[in-house]
Amino acid sequence: MEPFYINAPSGNIFALYHRPGDGADITRNILFIPPFGEELNRSRHVINHQARSFAKAGYAVLILDLYGTGDSTGTFGEATVDIWQKDIIAAINWLKQTSNAPPIPWAMRSGALLTADLVQQYPDITDQMILWSPVQNGKKFIAQYMRIKLAAEMTGRSEKKASSMKDLWASLEGGENLEIAGYTVSPKLAKGFAGLSLAAIKIPQTISVKWLEISSASPARLSPVSQNIINIWKNHGTDVTEAAVNDVLFWTLQEPEWANHYCDKTLNLLEKENA
Amino acid sequence: MTVIKEVCKVLKATLQIGDRANDIETDTQLLGNIPELDSMAVAMLITAIEEHFDIFVDDDDISAETFETFGSLCDFVEEKLVE
DSSP: OEEEEEEETTEEEEEEEEOOSTTOOOSOEEEEEOOSTHHHHHHHHHHHHHHHHHHHTTOEEEEEOOTTSTTSSSOGGGOOHHHHHHHHHHHHHHHTTTOSSOOEEEEETHHHHHHHHHHHHOGGGOSEEEEESOOOBHHHHHHHHHHHHHHHHHTTOSSSOOOOHHHHHHHHHTTOOEEETTEEEOHHHHHHHHTOBGGGOOOOTTOEEEEEEEEOSSSOOOOHHHHHHHHHHHHTTOOEEEEEEEOOOGGGOSSOOOOHHHHHHHHHHHHHHTO | OOHHHHHHHHHHHHHTOGGGGGGOOTTOBOTTTOTTOOHHHHHHHHHHHHHHHTOOOOGGGOOTTTTTBHHHHHHHHHHHHHO
């Protein structure tokens, strides 16, 4: 496992590279694109576990800390969708020195939204990608995140008088940053995400997609929203393999828990595609 | 499963309260009584309920009263299901 910095337009972004053991050949590179804020912190153990599983199976894995997160330069408040997408491109370019084949983005939650939008703009980036529990709609996602602030004021643990969602969006429009759960959300970042929606994104037909999500239903099934997006993509000619797995929503949990069914299924689908 | 049992299941999974979920009754206080129920957990609980029951929670619906007791939360979900 090698830690180092990649030079991106925004600055130095921190990366961890897991190579397959014993000098084995790299089947393909996998590039992990992280989720938003606290979701990443709560997922680290699962992400690293999965990266090691991939490495054991012959894949090299690059785990990225996007600008303003983890050990990368910058502050969260300065981050934008544009900066983050340029970070992803910088990582893809770095990986070219290790393999002729393009890397496989493994994008989680809001990372999936960033990546889907990016491959629409740059279809040659890759020929396949893994989407982990994709955030479907950026505006809804930001609104859900802003709920934390509403909840904080509601639970009386904040000194401000209770705002409404309208007030919060108005603050952003007015150029104010929002401090939410220890993260500074800038108007630019919120607007960037609000403009992204998976249903509106046309995934190039040259890219095959593995879509995995977690279900609490028995038997496991995709959410209606996800199924709808997948149908739209398939109707456009995109090859999508989707799977719903019974497991825990590990990125939401305070105390770390493993998601072994989810991880195993992911490796399974990856190996099937690249056999 | 009844709405009450399902809401309890979502609560248990989201807040990771384990067997304490078995002691939850209609008049069990939530906000202020369950230490895991901080602002982040409230937001996550709302999202989890939305996804589990396939309902939409309008932000104007979110109030301290909704989360006062387990019963008030279940009533809220039942109302949303009828909408």
